[in-house]
Amino acid sequence: MSSPLRLGVAGLGTVGAALLKILDRQAAALAARTGRHIAVTAISAQNRDKARDVDLARFAWFSDPVALAGSPDIDVFVELIGGADGVAYAAVETALSNGTSVVTANKALIAKHGLHLAKLAETKGVALGFEASVAGGIPIIKTLRDSLAGNRVSRVYGILNGTCNYILSRMEAEQISFGECLAAAQKLGYAEADPSFDIGGYDTAHKLAILTALAFGTEIAPDAIAVEGIEKITLADIAAASELGYRIKLLGVAERTQAGIEQRVHPTMVPRSSPIAQVMGVTNAVTIDADAVQELTLVGPGAGGAATASSVVSDIADIARGLRLPPFGVPANALAPLRRAAIQTHEGGYYIRLSVFDRPGAAAAIATRMADRAISLESIVQRRRAGEQKGASAVPVILITHATSEKLIGEALKDVLADGFIAEPPQVIRIERE
Amino acid sequence: MSSPLRLGVAGLGTVGAALLKILDRQAAALAARTGRHIAVTAISAQNRDKARDVDLARFAWFSDPVALAGSPDIDVFVELIGGADGVAYAAVETALSNGTSVVTANKALIAKHGLHLAKLAETKGVALGFEASVAGGIPIIKTLRDSLAGNRVSRVYGILNGTCNYILSRMEAEQISFGECLAAAQKLGYAEADPSFDIGGYDTAHKLAILTALAFGTEIAPDAIAVEGIEKITLADIAAASELGYRIKLLGVAERTQAGIEQRVHPTMVPRSSPIAQVMGVTNAVTIDADAVQELTLVGPGAGGAATASSVVSDIADIARGLRLPPFGVPANALAPLRRAAIQTHEGGYYIRLSVFDRPGAAAAIATRMADRAISLESIVQRRRAGEQKGASAVPVILITHATSEKLIGEALKDVLADGFIAEPPQVIRIERE
Numbered sequence: 001m002s003s004p005l006r007l008g009v010a011g012l013g014t015v016g017a018a019l020l021k022i023l024d025r026q027a028a029a030l031a032a033r034t035g036r037h038i039a040v041t042a043i044s045a046q047n048r049d050k051a052r053d054v055d056l057a058r059f060a061w062f063s064d065p066v067a068l069a070g071s072p073d074i075d076v077f078v079e080l081i082g083g084a085d086g087v088a089y090a091a092v093e094t095a096l097s098n099g100t101s102v103v104t105a106n107k108a109l110i111a112k113h114g115l116h117l118a119k120l121a122e123t124k125g126v127a128l129g130f131e132a133s134v135a136g137g138i139p140i141i142k143t144l145r146d147s148l149a150g151n152r153v154s155r156v157y158g159i160l161n162g163t164c165n166y167i168l169s170r171m172e173a174e175q176i177s178f179g180e181c182l183a184a185a186q187k188l189g190y191a192e193a194d195p196s197f198d199i200g201g202y203d204t205a206h207k208l209a210i211l212t213a214l215a216f217g218t219e220i221a222p223d224a225i226a227v228e229g230i231e232k233i234t235l236a237d238i239a240a241a242s243e244l245g246y247r248i249k250l251l252g253v254a255e256r257t258q259a260g261i262e263q264r265v266h267p268t269m270v271p272r273s274s275p276i277a278q279v280m281g282v283t284n285a286v287t288i289d290a291d292a293v294q295e296l297t298l299v300g301p302g303a304g305g306a307a308t309a310s311s312v313v314s315d316i317a318d319i320a321r322g323l324r325l326p327p328f329g330v331p332a333n334a335l336a337p338l339r340r341a342a343i344q345t346h347e348g349g350y351y352i353r354l355s356v357f358d359r360p361g362a363a364a365a366i367a368t369r370m371a372d373r374a375i376s377l378e379s380i381v382q383r384r385r386a387g388e389q390k391g392a393s394a395v396p397v398i399l400i401t402h403a404t405s406e407k408l409i410g411e412a413l414k415d416v417l418a419d420g421f422i423a424e425p426p427q428v429i430r431i432e433r434e
Numbered sequence: 435m436s437s438p439l440r441l442g443v444a445g446l447g448t449v450g451a452a453l454l455k456i457l458d459r460q461a462a463a464l465a466a467r468t469g470r471h472i473a474v475t476a477i478s479a480q481n482r483d484k485a486r487d488v489d490l491a492r493f494a495w496f497s498d499p500v501a502l503a504g505s506p507d508i509d510v511f512v513e514l515i516g517g518a519d520g521v522a523y524a525a526v527e528t529a530l531s532n533g534t535s536v537v538t539a540n541k542a543l544i545a546k547h548g549l550h551l552a553k554l555a556e557t558k559g560v561a562l563g564f565e566a567s568v569a570g571g572i573p574i575i576k577t578l579r580d581s582l583a584g585n586r587v588s589r590v591y592g593i594l595n596g597t598c599n600y601i602l603s604r605m606e607a608e609q610i611s612f613g614e615c616l617a618a619a620q621k622l623g624y625a626e627a628d629p630s631f632d633i634g635g636y637d638t639a640h641k642l643a644i645l646t647a648l649a650f651g652t653e654i655a656p657d658a659i660a661v662e663g664i665e666k667i668t669l670a671d672i673a674a675a676s677e678l679g680y681r682i683k684l685l686g687v688a689e690r691t692q693a694g695i696e697q698r699v700h701p702t703m704v705p706r707s708s709p710i711a712q713v714m715g716v717t718n719a720v721t722i723d724a725d726a727v728q729e730l731t732l733v734g735p736g737a738g739g740a741a742t743a744s745s746v747v748s749d750i751a752d753i754a755r756g757l758r759l760p761p762f763g764v765p766a767n768a769l770a771p772l773r774r775a776a777i778q779t780h781e782g783g784y785y786i787r788l789s790v791f792d793r794p795g796a797a798a799a800i801a802t803r804m805a806d807r808a809i810s811l812e813s814i815v816q817r818r819r820a821g822e823q824k825g826a827s828a829v830p831v832i833l834i835t836h837a838t839s840e841k842l843i844g845e846a847l848k849d850v851l852a853d854g855f856i857a858e859p860p861q862v863i864r865i866e867r868e
Contacts, residue, residue, distance in 0.1 A: 022584050022726055032651070032764045033583050131581070137727040139581030146580075147565070147573030149467050150456050150747025217466070275733055278712045292456055292744035293571040293734060299709055300730040310726035313584025325755060330466045 004037040005320045006073060010065035010091055011080030012045035015105055015132070017052045018305030019078070019312055024054075030313070034320035044068040069095035076101045076127075076319055078312065084108035096120040096128065103315040105132035105308055111206040111222045114213065118332040128327040129315025134207040135160055135284045137307030138300040139314065144214040144288065145329040151290035153215040157253040157432065160207040162282030162302040163191045163198040164230050164250040168267075169280040172238050172247070178231065190282060200229035201250060201265040208252035212263055213328050215254060215288070218338040221263070226343035228266040237353060237427060240398050241269055244379065246351070247277040251432060260339035262346060269351050269431040275299070346406040349378065349431035354416070355394040355424040356382070362421045363397055369415045373408040375401050394423035400431070438471040439754045440507060444499035444525055445514030446479035449539055449566070451486045452739030453512070453746050458488075464747070468754035478502040503529035510535045510561075510753055512746065518542035530554040530562065537749040539566035539742055545640040545656045548647065552766040562761040563749025568641040569594055569718045571741030572734040573748065578648040578722065579763040585724035587649040591687040591866065594641040596716030596736040597625045597632040598664050598684040602701075603714040606672050606681070612665065624716060634663035635684060635699040642686030646697055647762050649688060649722070652772040655697070660777035662700035671787060671861060674832050675703055678813065680785070681711040685866060694773035696780060703785050703865040709733070780840040783812065783865035788850070789828040789858040790816070796855045797831055803849045807842040809835050828857035834865070 007023075009016055023030070023040060031037050042060035044067075062068035069077045069091035077095035079102060081088040088109055095102050096117060104110065110117070110130045121128035131141045135158070144156070159165050167181040176184075182199065185191035197203050209222035230250050241248050246269040255262045270277045275297045279285040284302025289295055301307035328335060356362045363382050370377060378400040401409070413426050441457075443450055457464070457474060465471050476494035478501075496502035503511045503525035511529035513536060515522040522543055529536050530551060538544065544551070544564045555562035565575045569592070578590070593599050601615040610618075616633065619625035631637050643656035664684050675682050680703040689696045704711045709731045713719040718736025723729055735741035762769060790796045797816050804811060812834040835843070847860050 018726075025725075026584050026586065029586070029651075030584065032768050137730060139577055139730075142576065142581055143573055146752065147576055147748045148744065149751035150460050150464065150744050152460065152463070217463075273712075275709070275712060278707075278709060290744075291459075292452075292740045292747070294738075294741055296571060296573075296732070296734040298730070298732055301728050304728075306726045307728055310582065310584050310724075313726070314581045317583035318580065321757075321759060323755075323757065334466055 002036045004039045006039055006041040006075045007078055008042040008068045008074035009040055009078045010044040010068055014305035015308045016080045017054055018309035020054045022309050022313055034317050036320045038320055042068055065091045066094050070098055079104040082106055084112040099124045101127040101319050103129040103312055107133040107206040111209045114220045118327040122326055122332055127319045127324050131315050132308045132311035134210050136302040137310045138298045140286045148290055151292045153290045155255040155289040156211050156215045157251050158286035159249055159279050159284050160204045160252050161198055166190050166282045168248055201227040204252040204265045212254040216261055217330055219335045221338040224338055224340040225263040230267050233267050245272050247272050257341045259341035259345040262341040267429050269429050271434055274434045344407045347403055349403055350401045350409050351429040352399040353427040354397045354422050356397045356421050358395050365419055366416050369412050373412045375404045375408055378402050436470050438473045440473055440475045440509045441512055442476040442502045442508035443474055443512040444478040444502055448739035449742045450514045451488055452743035454488045456743050456747055468751050470754045472754055476502055499525045500528050504532055513538040516540055518546040533558045535561040535753050537563040537746055541567040541640040545643045548654045552761040556760055561753045561758050565749050566742045566745035568644050570736040571744045572732045574720045582724055585726045587724045589689040589723040590645050590649045591685050592720035593683055593713050593718050594638045594686045595632055600624050600716045602682055635661040638686040638699045646688040650695055651764055653769045655772040658772055658774040659697040664701050667701050679706050681706050691775045693775035693779040696775040701863050703863050705868055708868045778841045781837055783837055784835045784843050785863040786833040787861040788831045788856050790831045790855050791857055792829050799853055800850050803846050807846045809838045809842055812836050
């Protein structure tokens with residue numbers, strides 16, 4: 001057996017502590033699977049004395065993670081600190097510059113600096129693994145990079161944020177509002193004290209940017225993503241979705257179109273019978289459409305210490321086995337700049353919920369405005385709420401359109417607004433076909 | 435860029451022809467992804483002149499696949515002939531003995547000779563890839579071998595035969611009998627003229643044997659699998675499953691138990707809300723339970739030329755990238771003999787459908803026989819068929835048990851039979867928990 005693979009681990013939160021436990025528990029199996037002993041030799045964390053249920057005394061201690069990253073006594077630097085910049089970035093860059101391989105779970109870092117770091121890793125002939133940065137325990141990076149090497153991907157989409165999926169699942173299951181669900185999620189530790197990064201879709205966007213680069217061989221472009229969060233989703237939308245055969249999910253979608261690569265994160269109506277619609281709670285799922293494999297879906301835990309650490313270990317095992325692939329599957333210099341398809345060119349079906357003043361001809365006028373733009377309707381439902389008086393107030397009108405474009409929908413809704421029939425801004429949710 | 439990777443492809447049926455097309459279409463992408471040009475240089479097939487929509491004139495032709503396997507002018511022998519023995523086996527052994535890497539889609543070959551062939555490949559320092567042998571386009575081999583390297587697997591199970599899943603899905607959707615569905619499947623080309631290999635569960639068993647070896651690090655033991663097919667499933671079972679919150683799927687299940695490794699293939703009641711219950715038609719799915727990742731499910735096409743060829747290409751790409759892992763993730767000599775847990779020790783819930791003579795006390799007597807063996811019942815449903823006369827004939831009684839053992843169920847049913855209350859042999863279907 002070759003010499004041990006020496007790891008330096010920086011960051012001992014949930015994932016870091018789980019990693020140390022897995023490496024202990026699976027030491028013999030990992031040696032058999034990789035042909036090398038894998039040994040943590042040094043660690044770094046903010047607080048050495050925090051209770052972690054792991055014996056840290058056997059490891060060399062570095063108070064400065066950058067110093068650990070630069071240590072000549074490690075072969076792999078495992079970055080579990082987090083954050084796009086600051087000490088995580090400094091440490092990873094130091095390790096790579098030093099010719100030390102890096103494994104990270106840091107989506108923000110890879111989304112922002114992945115291209116630069118990949119080039120650095122390739123120049124130095126070392127590995128940069130980030131399987132854990134997207135969808136926790138789901139091996140989506142290796143699937144795109146290795147298993148689909150013979151495929152041309154046309155679309156990759158998924159549920160990439162457990163907090164949002166938990167909230168949407170619970171709103172539907174218990175018929176409670178977004179605000180109540182968010183508070184419950186915070187209480188259970190599924191949502192941060194400041195939840196805007198999750199529920200605003202930005203966390204999903206970081207992950208999507210990484211998947212896009214792998215799926216389409218493009219440079220990472222997190223700023224070229226149209227992002228909407230789930231804050232605006234109401235119980236009325238959830239009920240209408242259910243009635244019309246859909247379910248609402250926050251999806252990240254990257255798609256090859258005539259206009260370029262479309263990247264978008266938004267609440268989405270998915271057919272209730274689709275695999276992705278079955279994914280409830282904090283679970284994540286990713287579906288890939290590609291020319292040879294057609295459709296492949298991976299479902300698993302998107303977060304959690306042990307599941308995320310499982311992905312970290314798979315990257316470490318690849319390094320122990322001697323794998324030194326370009327981090328994005330092709331050399332970083334071969335990644336093409338992303339040609340962005342603007343969201344205005346998006347084509348698909350739409351769900352539109354309008355609050356319409358209860359006047360004769362309102363629904364007909366709305367339908368006419370859609371027809372003016374050649375938008376064909378799959379369904380139009382107008383229903384007075386139980387107990388409401390005729391003419392008393394606004395009534396909901398729900399439209400489902402066949403495939404049209406974002407631009408035309410915008411124009412038609414502007415006309416509807418100008419007609420003075422609607423009481424509130426329209427609720428518009430894109431429909432994703434299977 | 436390094437020298438081209440030269441492929442010899444034997445067998446040009448659906449998968450072989452799709453492989454040649456993918457290698458043409460993706461030539462540039464594969465070169466970028468692997469750092470080498472991948473070039474088919476020689477081929478072999480039963481019939482050179484069959485219409486295939488691919489230009490074969492540019493390849494050297496071998497009428498004898500074994501001669502192709504032994505050719506010094508190829509780096510990888512791609513075996514798409516099929517069959518556990520005969521020419522496929524001779525060709526693969528020849529290639530490996532010659533120091534030529536092998537990629538195969540042949541589940542029967544790997545299930546029967548995988549251990550020997552893996553040892554041979556390791557001795558010669560070459561690769562033996564068989565991603566395509568299980569679940570078509572789903573990358574389950576790499577997921578178990580690479581992505582879950584840090585996990586201890588407790589169970590792997592799945593829908594591994596598209597024909598059976600198609601038949602069961604259609605029986606449910608259209609309320610037509612097994613025989614009618616089978617005939618339809620044969621007409622559509624989803625089932626062979628002699629369908630017994632698929633519907634009897636043997637195809638699933640071959641695939642399961644391969645997954646077991648990878649998941650548990652054991653020698654392949656296709657003869658240590660308890661196999662039942664779907665021939666006995668009736669519309670009455672499908673209706674009862676639906677009513678009780680289950681769906682019937684033919685599953686292959688390998689599970690670590692106190693008694694050893696349990697391997698079984700049988701029609702199974704799965705909770706209707708589980709991911710695996712949503713998989714309809716010819717689609718396949720595999721779920722892995724493991725200590726770190728918890729639960730991971732992969733869903734995709736289990737057959738078809740392009741999807742299966744996608745997996746073949748992923749193995750070829752690994753070889754082009756220089757990967758030479760032990761075929762089963764650990765050296766073949768380190769695979770432990772499989773300690774078989776007999777099906778009699780299986781523990782789980784059971785669905786039992788009895789045809790009971792309509793006499794007073796029959797249901798009570800049956801319930802008592804279950805209680806005698808400490809089998810606790812989740813539900814017992816006795817219902818006269820519409821239009822039937824009281825006392826005229828037998829009535830169906832359906833039991834769902836809580837977890838018990840196969841042995842106790844057998845003993846209790848023997849007693850029930852001896853009591854003379856039932857008109858037909860009982861229908862027993864195991865329930866698989868999520």
